Amino acid sequence: xxxxxxxxxxxxxxxxxxxxxxxxxxxxxxxxxxxxxxxxxxxxxxxxxxxxxxxxxxxxxxxxxxxxxxxxxxxxxxxxxxxxxxxxxxxxxxxxxxxxxxxxxxxxxxxxxxxxxxxxxxxxxxxxxxxxxxxxxxxxxxxxxxxxxxxxxxxxxxxxxxxxxxxxxxxxxxxxxxxxxxxxxxxxxxxxxxxxxxxxxxxxxxxxxxxxxxxxxxxxxxxxxxxxxxxxxxxxxxxxxxxxxxxxxxxxxxxxxxxxxxxxxxxxxxxxxxxxxxxxxxxxxxxxxxxxxxxxxxxxxxxxxxxxxxxxxxxxxxxxxxxxxxxxxxxxxxxxxxxxxxxxxxxxxxxxxxxxxxxxxxxxxxxxxxxxxx
Numbered sequence: 001x002x003x004x005x006x007x008x009x010x011x012x013x014x015x016x017x018x019x020x021x022x023x024x025x026x027x028x029x030x031x032x033x034x035x036x037x038x039x040x041x042x043x044x045x046x047x048x049x050x051x052x053x054x055x056x057x058x059x060x061x062x063x064x065x066x067x068x069x070x071x072x073x074x075x076x077x078x079x080x081x082x083x084x085x086x087x088x089x090x091x092x093x094x095x096x097x098x099x100x101x102x103x104x105x106x107x108x109x110x111x112x113x114x115x116x117x118x119x120x121x122x123x124x125x126x127x128x129x130x131x132x133x134x135x136x137x138x139x140x141x142x143x144x145x146x147x148x149x150x151x152x153x154x155x156x157x158x159x160x161x162x163x164x165x166x167x168x169x170x171x172x173x174x175x176x177x178x179x180x181x182x183x184x185x186x187x188x189x190x191x192x193x194x195x196x197x198x199x200x201x202x203x204x205x206x207x208x209x210x211x212x213x214x215x216x217x218x219x220x221x222x223x224x225x226x227x228x229x230x231x232x233x234x235x236x237x238x239x240x241x242x243x244x245x246x247x248x249x250x251x252x253x254x255x256x257x258x259x260x261x262x263x264x265x266x267x268x269x270x271x272x273x274x275x276x277x278x279x280x281x282x283x284x285x286x287x288x289x290x291x292x293x294x295x296x297x298x299x300x301x302x303x304x305x306x307x308x309x310x311x312x313x314x315x316x317x318x319x320x321x322x323x324x325x326x327x328x329x330x331x332x333x334x335x336x337x338x339x340x341x342x343x344x345x346x347x348x349x350x351x352x353x354x355x356x357x358x359x360x361x362x363x364x365x366x367x368x369x370x371x372x373x374x
Contacts, residue, residue, distance in 0.1 A: 004358045013353065014195070017054055018341055019184040023261035028268065030184050031055070039271045044154050044179035044334070045069065048126055051184055051341035052119060065123075072127040073148040073157070076106045080135065080145065088140040092133060092329045093222075097212040099132045100125070104205030118347065121204045122340035129336045130154060133329040134161035155179055158333065162322070171320055174275050175330075178316060181268040181309065182331055184338035186261075190214040190221065194339045196353045198346040211339045212332055221331040226255035227314035228324045231291050240294040248302065256311030257299045265306045272312035279319035288315050 005011050020029040028035040030047065031054045038047060042056065049057040049065050057065065075083075079102050086095050107121060135145050138161070146164050149157060155176040159167035167175075185191070194211035198204075215221035234243045247254060259266055273289075280289040292315055296307040317327050 008355075013187060013192070013355075014346075014351075016187070016342070016345060018051055018338070018345060019186045021186040021261050023259070024264070026264035026267050028185070035181065035267050035271075039180050039268075040177055042180065044176050044183070044337075047180050047183050048337040051337050052122065052344070068120075068123050069127045069154065070150040072124045073131060073150065075128055075131055075135070076103070078106070079103060079132070083132065083136045084139045084145075086136060086139070090140075091216075092136055092325050093212065093216045093332070095136045096129070096132055096329050096332060097209050097216070099136075100129070100205060100212060101209040103128065104203060104209075107205070115344070115348070118204060118344055122344060125204070125208060125340055126154075126336045130158040130333045131161060133326060133333060134158055137162060137323065137326060138164075158330075159320070174279065174316060174320065177271060177275065178313060178330070179334040181271055182313075182334035184335075184341070188220070189217070190335065191339055191342050195342050195346045198343040199350055199353045201347075201350070204340065204343055207343050208336070208339055211335075215332055215335070216328060221328045221335075223255055223308075224310040224314045224317070224327040224331065225324050227292075227311055228318055228327070230255050231288055231314075234291060237287055237290050237294065240291050241298065244295055244298050254295065254299055254305075256308055256314065257296070258303075258305040259308045266308040268309040269307050269312055272309060272316055273307070276312045276315040276319065279316060283319055285319075288318065 018031060020027075022028070030038060031050050033050070033056075038050075042050075045066050046056055046062060048069070049055075049062060052065075053061075079099055082099060082102060083095065086098075103125070107124075131148060138145055143164075146161055149160065152160055152166070153172060153176065156167055156172040159171055159175060187195075190211040193214040194207040197207040197210045218226055234240055244254065276289050276292070280286045292307075292311060296311065299305045299307075313331075314327060317330060318324070322330065
């Protein structure tokens with residue numbers, strides 16, 4: 001009898017040069033670099049280059065990539081009109097998915113698998129995904145859409161488009177580090193989805209639209225929104241213990257705690273925790289991080305489970321003034337570099353994904369009975 005691995009757990013589906021998650025050891029690598037060697041030490045743009053080329057850029061290479069990214073910031077007018085016309089109560093992640101799909105309609109080279117053409121498409125998507133999110137957020141509030149600028153980093157440009165003002169150096173650095181931490185994470189659900197679609201030799205936009213759809217789920221990228229909703233439901237620090245006890249008694253999932261792969265500490269979490277503490281103290285509203293820390297301690301002591309990247313990223317984004325329903329889109333903005341790099345890698349040595357399944361239905365040999373005799 002065939003061995004079934006539900007959820008493909010433990011199955012190696014392909015080789016990759018991009019990332020490695022060592023769950024038993026709590027380690028994460030991008031192209032051989034420990035995440036602790038990257039977070040806070042290199043910019044998100046440097047990580048984009050790393051994922052596209054498997055090496056960190058020198059100054060000339062970084063300037064060339066940065067120039068290319070900034071040159072692609074203008075969205076097609078039809079996409080801008082869609083962002084203005086989309087229902088104001090639509091989920092931003094749904095609007096993002098649809099807008100990315102629309103971008104494919106404006107790119108006539110999307111079925112050409114020439115590596116330079118596809119890398120150019122990847123650069124375009126990395127550049128434009130944040131603009132899509134920011135423009136829809138402003139449009140749904142009835143605000144004007146600031147013209148794009150070409151003198152700001154990816155992180156600073158997103159914050160500028162959101163508020164209409166150039167962010168502080170501290171805010172820019174915080175979001176930049178968050179982008180670095182979320183850029184790549186092996187064959188997670190959305191990345192694997194992108195590679196499955198790409199393996200059919202479909203186009204980059206189709207693969208990325210599918211990846212965004214996978215990211216939306218609360219068991220994947222949507223988890224960080226759940227963390228803030230949980231903290232808001234609890235309300236105050238002195239209510240944490242009773243809330244967690246009740247949740248455990250009812251076997252409810254505690255959002256942002258535990259991870260499918262990491263069996264020890266998620267290596268990204270300490271970086272976000274440090275930023276969350278700093279931001280909370282600066283803003284004079286420490287209760288969110290205090291509540292988070294109490295939940296994390298209780299879950300570690302009671303269940304042996306650690307906080308994951310979503311647990312602290314929620315507080316970081318919240319402290320930056322980013323609306324809760326944009327948390328998952330921000331995840332998509334940073335992961336765009338990883339998704340597109342994986343699509344490029346898939347095409348470099350493509351094989352169609354076609355797994356088998358174990359049939360557990362009715363016995364074979366069923367006989368068709370005429371409809372009037374059923």
